[in-house]
Amino acid sequence: MSTHPTLSQLDRYATGAPALDEPSVWAIEVHLEDCADCRARLAGSTTGDSRAVIERVAMNLAREIAASPAPDARTRPWSVLRHRWLVGTLSPWLAMTVAVLACAALLSGMRTGLPSLVLLIAPLAPLPGVAVAWHRRADPAWELVAATPAAGLTTLLRRTAAVLAFVIPALALVGAGTGVSLALTLLPCLAFTVATLLLGTLVGVHRAAIGLILTWVFVVVAPSLATARIPMFLQPESAGIWALTTVVLTVTAIFRVNGFRRLSRHG
Amino acid sequence: MMRALSTAETAPTTHPWVIHAQGLQVRAGRHLAVNGLDLTLNTGVHGLLGPNGAGKTTLMRALATVVAPSGGRLTLLGQSVDGRADLRPVRRALGYLPQHFGFYPRFTVREFVAYMAWLKEMPKARIPAAVQRSIDRVGLTAKADARLKTLSGGMLRRAGIAQAIVNDPQVLLLDEPTVGLDPEQRLDFRELLRDLGTDSCVLVSTHLVEDVAAACTDVVLVNEGRLVWQGTTEVLIAQGDQSHAGDSAAERGYSAILRRHRAEAAR
Amino acid sequence: MDAADEGELVRRIARQDRRAFDELYRRTAPWLEVRLRRRCADADLVAEVLQDTYLTVWRAAGSFAGTRNGGARGSAVGWLWTIAAHHLVDAFRRRARRAQRPQVPLMPATAPAAEDEVMAARIGQELEQALLTLPVEVRAALRATVLDGLSSREASVLLGVPENTVKSRVRRARIALREALS
Numbered sequence: 035m036s037t038h039p040t041l042s043q044l045d046r047y048a049t050g051a052p053a054l055d056e057p058s059v060w061a062i063e064v065h066l067e068d069c070a071d072c073r074a075r076l077a078g079s080t081t082g083d084s085r086a087v088i089e090r091v092a093m094n095l096a097r098e099i100a101a102s103p104a105p106d107a108r109t110r111p112w113s114v115l116r117h118r119w120l121v122g123t124l125s126p127w128l129a130m131t132v133a134v135l136a137c138a139a140l141l142s143g144m145r146t147g148l149p150s151l152v153l154l155i156a157p158l159a160p161l162p163g164v165a166v167a168w169h170r171r172a173d174p175a176w177e178l179v180a181a182t183p184a185a186g187l188t189t190l191l192r193r194t195a196a197v198l199a200f201v202i203p204a205l206a207l208v209g210a211g212t213g214v215s216l217a218l219t220l221l222p223c224l225a226f227t228v229a230t231l232l233l234g235t236l237v238g239v240h241r242a243a244i245g246l247i248l249t250w251v252f253v254v255v256a257p258s259l260a261t262a263r264i265p266m267f268l269q270p271e272s273a274g275i276w277a278l279t280t281v282v283l284t285v286t287a288i289f290r291v292n293g294f295r296r297l298s299r300h301g
Numbered sequence: 302m303m304r305a306l307s308t309a310e311t312a313p314t315t316h317p318w319v320i321h322a323q324g325l326q327v328r329a330g331r332h333l334a335v336n337g338l339d340l341t342l343n344t345g346v347h348g349l350l351g352p353n354g355a356g357k358t359t360l361m362r363a364l365a366t367v368v369a370p371s372g373g374r375l376t377l378l379g380q381s382v383d384g385r386a387d388l389r390p391v392r393r394a395l396g397y398l399p400q401h402f403g404f405y406p407r408f409t410v411r412e413f414v415a416y417m418a419w420l421k422e423m424p425k426a427r428i429p430a431a432v433q434r435s436i437d438r439v440g441l442t443a444k445a446d447a448r449l450k451t452l453s454g455g456m457l458r459r460a461g462i463a464q465a466i467v468n469d470p471q472v473l474l475l476d477e478p479t480v481g482l483d484p485e486q487r488l489d490f491r492e493l494l495r496d497l498g499t500d501s502c503v504l505v506s507t508h509l510v511e512d513v514a515a516a517c518t519d520v521v522l523v524n525e526g527r528l529v530w531q532g533t534t535e536v537l538i539a540q541g542d543q544s545h546a547g548d549s550a551a552e553r554g555y556s557a558i559l560r561r562h563r564a565e566a567a568r
Numbered sequence: 569m570d571a572a573d574e575g576e577l578v579r580r581i582a583r584q585d586r587r588a589f590d591e592l593y594r595r596t597a598p599w600l601e602v603r604l605r606r607r608c609a610d611a612d613l614v615a616e617v618l619q620d621t622y623l624t625v626w627r628a629a630g631s632f633a634g635t636r637n638g639g640a641r642g643s644a645v646g647w648l649w650t651i652a653a654h655h656l657v658d659a660f661r662r663r664a665r666r667a668q669r670p671q672v673p674l675m676p677a678t679a680p681a682a683e684d685e686v687m688a689a690r691i692g693q694e695l696e697q698a699l700l701t702l703p704v705e706v707r708a709a710l711r712a713t714v715l716d717g718l719s720s721r722e723a724s725v726l727l728g729v730p731e732n733t734v735k736s737r738v739r740r741a742r743i744a745l746r747e748a749l750s
Contacts, residue, residue: 303715304713304714305714306713306714310720311738313732428631429631429632430624430632430650432628433631434654437624442627445627469721469722495665496658496662496665498665499661500724
């Protein structure tokens with residue numbers, strides 16, 4: 035903290051006479067912001083005019099405060115967090131994801147003859163949420179948000195992160211409950227999320243997600259259910275390949291960051 | 302507390318116009334709603350007038366960077382927004398009230414405006430006071446902590462204006478801001494508009510010619526996606542005489558210009 | 569109440585404690601009034617800004633106390649000044665619209681006197697040198713932006729000159745500062 039101004043300096047600062055030089059004024063103003071004692075000393079130096087203004091304003095304030103309803107501006111941290119990351123629009127999709135996962139877990143538990151449904155649908159779990167993360171019809175305030183700097187990429191990534199933060203624990207829980215390999219549920223899930231974003235730079239995230247879901251269902255899920263066998267690339271030894279795929283996709287996505295900029299235009 | 306100034310902050314402003322459109326084309330669906338529009342605007346309050354279907358709302362959406370132009374050039378604050386440029390710097394200086402906007406019904410007015418301030422990437426420490434200030438400026442002080450779903454149409458409109466002005470935008474776009482306001486509120490709003498116009502470029506789209514005559518320094522008249530006329534409010538008023546349709550001098554001026562334009566177009 | 573610092577008072581105001589509000593006003597209003605008055609001669613306008621500032625404090629304390637630094641010691645006074653500075657600019661906007669510009673300089677700082685009371689190590693020697701030699705209008709631009717924390721656009725409203733003029737004056741001050749350093 036800088037040295038305290040003398041009382042006569044404070045006097046001159048408060049009354050303007052005799053005038054102080056500019057550096058002293060700066061020094062006093064910087065100091066007063068940090069020093070409660072000098073603010074109190076300054077109060078004793080103020081002119082009659084100043085005191086009259088302060089009193090008048092005090093009365094006006096009392097009247098204004100009495101006249102208007104008490105503010106209730108207490109921040110609710112949870113509510114702020116929820117608004118910023120989810121904005122309520124994702125909750126139906128997340129609820130649906132959990133419901134589907136729970137059903138899959140139940141079915142896997144009941145009919146051991148079938149391949150693990152949890153394993154088969156794990157890669158798709160985050161996609162509905164990602165698909166609506168930045169979509170005109172999914173967000174009521176889309177038109178407002180679209181004109182802000184956070185529109186497009188920032189909002190998409192933020193909400194995708196929120197979806198993953200929700201889906202990954204859910205998957206881990208369901209996976210652990212049904213005894214499926216953790217790596218084989220989580221790694222494909224991440225790989226598919228990144229693939230959606232990457233494909234999204236070309237055709238829009240919404241279409242990318244739908245395309246990937248349909249492809250996976252017809253190419254992998256349906257045949258596995260028909261033949262009652264888990265395909266090779268979902269066997270435990272493929273975990274390394276999934277890890278590699280995830281890393282490669284992520285690196286590609288980072289290099290395509292400029293492509294993502296265009297997302298701000300996609301509804 | 303002394304603040305450090307960045308070089309960027311003190312770099313001179315070189316763009317001659319805040320809003321500059323040349324041969325601008327914007328699609329609304331398949332139809333070219335804005336078709337070859339030339340427009341230059343600077344600081345002040347500008348009224349955007351035109352018959353229904355003239356392309357006012359589409360123009361506003363393009364200026365708000367919500368839709369990309371399909372042809373021509375558009376620069377805001379000296380930065381081109383028609384290419385693939387990073388829109389974030391421009392969007393930080395933008396305020397936009399859409400004609401219709403969805404919102405999150407469970408937000409309070411304060412939470413809603415604060416959320417928009419956060420999306421506009423305002424410094425976090427400045428948000429609480431800036432939110433309060435903009436709520437006070439639109440006269441919603443008593444309703445600051447009411448949920449949006451409990452507000453009347455006029456109050457919602459004012460909450461929308463509050464979010465538009467919270468970041469002290471250099472470019473402020475208001476699409477039909479006076480819808481739902483009672484006469485007294487409209488008078489207050491005109492005062493606010495004039496304040497905002499001292500150091501921002503404000504474009505107000507409206508079908509109420511009196512609002513323009515009372516609060517705007519100049520008038521932009523569009524028809525069928527093109528600029529028809531641009532000039533001061535006084536000159537607009539001087540265009541009409543008793544032979545033209547309208548209840549006020551400004552309305553008569555408006556219909557005189559429009560009629561003349563249509564006659565020329567028909568030739 | 570006496571022992572509480574300003575940050576604590578703001579936290580109490582957030583819980584709608586009127587006594588804490590009165591205490592904050594008693595402690596900080598004289599300082600704020602003098603600082604505003606040094607920027608604006610019009611007592612009515614100062615009163616208006618003072619009132620708007622404390623009303624904002626009363627109404628927004630809740631959300632301010634919730635921000636990361638909101639409850640921190642020392643930040644409350646800086647917050648008060650930021651609010652006041654912005655309200656001052658707003659008041660100038662209103663006056664500018666009514667084409668009655670408030671007179672700005674009431675207490676102009678004088679040229680250097682053979683100062684008897686020298687405050688040692690106050691704001692940095694080079695800044696001090698620059699402040700002593702720069703023309704009045706350049707100092708005013710520097711004060712509005714650096715000391716008062718306003719943007720060049722807000723400073724232009726306060727000083728009644730175009731934004732680019734503010735910017736060029738601040739650039740001039742920077743150059744002078746650099747020379748003072750070398």
